[in-house]
Amino acid sequence: MARQGILTVGEKMDLEPFTDLAWRSKENREIWSQRFPRMSKVYRDAEIETFIRGMRKVYVWHLNPDNLEKDLEFFNANDLVFYPQTRSKIYEGFSHKHISPKPGDPQFVYGVLVRHRDKDLGKDFVEASKSGNHQRIGELLKYPKCCRTFFKKVWPSSVDPIWEAVGSKKNSVETRIHPYCNQTLRYFGFRITPHLPCSVTCRETILMGSKWFQIMQGLDKEAAYWLKELLSLPSEWSCLNGIAIVKTPLFIGITNSSFHKTKVLVKNLGWNPT
C-alpha cells in the first residue's frame, strides 16, 4: 500500500524508542559529554521543583522498582499520593508511547503524583488519560492553552510535531526557534519547557520558560546556561520515514519521530542566548 503524508502511529510502522548521538569532533565530545548529565538533570530537577513549589498540582512520575524505597521516602516526606497508570518497558531517551514489558524486562510504573489534599486531581488525571482527553491532561499539567489546542490538532498523526510547529506548508523551511520552545533535542534529554509548543516562538511557552529557567538557574546556574546555549545553537532538524536527524554544530542526533513519507526539513538559524 502506497503511503502518503504522515501516518498514524501504529498504522504501518512500529519503531521502538531509539536515540543515538554522533559527535562532530573529539574536542566537542570532551567538553560537552561532561556537561550533558548535568544539563538533563537540571531540567528534571526543575520539573519536580515546579511541582513542589506548587506551580503545578500534578506531576507525571516514573516509578522505578529499583528505586522504590527512595521514591516512597520522597512521597512520604512531601505528603504525596501516587496514582499508577501503566507499566512500561524502560526505553532510551524520550518516548511518545509506553511499551508493554514482558516478564523480566526492566520496567517502570508510569503514573501521576499529587499532594494528599489534591487527590481528586490525581483521579481526574487518571480518568483523562484513560479516555484520551489530552486537553484535560494538558490543563492539569499547566501547559498553555494554545499548545493544548495545537497538540489536539496534530496528535497522534505526528508524534514529534517540530515541523508542524513552524507552521509552514513547505517541506523545507527556515526559521528561528526560541530556546524555550526548542523541543528538537528533547529525546536526548535537553529541553527547558515540558510540552510541545504550538509555535517555535510561542509567547505563552516563552513566558513559562522564563519562570522555569529561573528555577533551573537556582538549581545549577552553569548547567542551565549550557542548556540554553545548546538549545540556542543553529541546527537542522529533518524527518523522513519515522526517523528524525538533528544536526547541531556539536553533534548529530538520531531518534524515532513522526512518519513523514517525504522528507521535511526545519533549518533553525539559532537564537542569541543572552
Add this chain to the structure above:
Amino acid sequence: MILIKMNLSCPMACSYCYQTPVREEGFHKKPYDLDAVIRTVRDLYSKTKSQIVVHGGEPLSIPIGDFERLLSLSYELDGKSSIQTNGYLISEPLIALFKKYRTSVGVSIDGPWPCNELRGSGSPEDRRAQTLKILENIRFLRKENIPTSVIAVVHKYNAVKENRLQLLKDFVSELELIQVCGRLNPCCTGNPEYDLSQEEAVSVYSNLFKFMLEKGYSSWSPFKDVLNSLQGKKEVVCVFAGCYPYATPSATTVLYDGSLGVCVRLYQDDIYLRSSKFSRIRETVLGQTECLDCDFFPNCKGGCSGMALDFDWRHKDRFCETYRTLFQMARIYLKAMGCQISRSPPMEIFAPGNHSDGIQHLDGSIRHLDSDIGLGSHTDGIEHLDGETRHLDSG
C-alpha cells in the same frame, strides 16, 4: 575492517572520488598524529581482530617511514598488512616492504585506457600514461607474488561510452589470468555526467553478471555476494549486510588524530565520529516503508547507506533496481543449477550476540578473525587474504 586514514590527500584527486566532499571540508589539511593513530589501532584491534588496511587518500603519499610504521604495526598485530592505493607509486623498495610485512595490495583502477580516463591528474595524455603505469605496476606486483586486488568504479566512461563495457570485461579477464579479482562498485557522485542512470546501471550490471557466469569468474563483487546471500551464506559485501550509518562496522576509520570515524561514504558535508552503539534502525525503517514489499529485502537490507537516494540513509540504496535485477537473475541461475535458495538469509552479520557497540567481535558463530586464512573459514564476508587472492571491500 579497520581503515587507517592518516589524511585524505591524493595526488590524483579523481573527479568522481567519493572522498571529495570531505576534502572540501579541509579534512586532509590537518596534520596527523601518528602515535595517536597507532594507539587507537592497537586498542581497536584488541577488541575486534579486524583486518587493518592502510587507506587514504593515497596511503603511499605519506612519508615512507610513517607508512612502514603502519605496515609494521599491522604485521605485529595481525601477521599481515594491507593497503588500498591508486597504484601509481608502487616501486621496488615498496615491494620489499610488502614482502617483509606480508602486505596485500588493493589497487583502484577503472580499467585500461580510456576506461580509466576519469582517474588521474593532468591532461588526458598524462592520465593515459598514469593508467599504463598502474597496469604495469599491477603486473609487477603479481610477478613478485604480492596478493593484489582491484576496485573499479563503474560509470558512464567505462561502461556506457563508445562500447567501453567490452574493454572493461576484457580487463576483468586479463586480471583473472594473473589471479587478481576485486570489486566493481557503482559510481555514486550524484553527478549524472559520471553516474550510471537507473536504466544504464541495470543494463550494465546484468551484462556483467552474465559475463561472469559465462566465464566462470566467481570472485567479483557484487556478483559473488548476490549468489552468496541467496544461498544463505554470510560472506556478503557490507552493502548487503545491513548498515548502521553511525557505526559502519565493516569500515571503521581511524582518523588523522586517532579518533574513530565511520565509512567515508557517509560523509557528505557532515563529518562526525563513530557512535559507540550499533543499531538496526535503518533496516527496521526500510523494512516497513520503501522495501516493504520487496522479496529481496532480507538479502540486501536496503543496500548501502552512503549510496542512498538523495544521500539520505533513511532512503534505500539508489541502485535498488540494479540489485533487484541481479538477485532475480541469480535466483533463476541457482534454481537451474539445482542449488538451494535460502529462505533465511543472514540477518545478523554485524553486531552479533549481545554486542551493541558497533564493533565487530570474536563472537560465537560470528567470527571476525583472520588467523585462519582460507576460503570458507570466514564468516563476515568482507575482506580477507585467501592465499594469493585478496578480497578487500572498500573504496
